[in-house]
Amino acid sequence: MTLAFFEDDLEKCRHFHETHAAQRAINGFAPWVVELKATSQIIGWGGLHIDPFDPGWGIEVGYFLDHAHRRQGLASELVAASLAHGFNDFGMEEIGAYARPANVASIGVLTKSGFRLVLYEPKLERNRYVISAREWKRL
16 A cells, blocks of 8 residues: 555655654654554554654644545544543643545544644645644543
8 A cells, every 4th residue: 555645656655654653763653554453454554743754743643544444433543542642641732633624534533533623724735633632631
């Protein structure tokens, strides 16, 4: 599986994933691989990260799942685990997320998880969502 924007360039995809994975040594966290329990098939990645290519956006949760495995609650499960990890294990005060306005499914995952819309970020062409530790604990 490759990310949609790297599907024609395996080296770029590999570099993207290896660079994100290396952040674990720097930040103590990095995205996880998502695999199906029943088959051990890798179907995506996601979790907490600070974008190593553009770190100014802060701590965020992100995810990508293979099209065949979307709309099954897996993204919600991943976001819930990421928030628990960030707030409980790292004592983070706030976690962000970004979604394109047209990505209704992703926006649903984020709002269902307690994120609130803060603003539209023109540079990213995405909405910025945030959730604080205090908001999360009230859920």
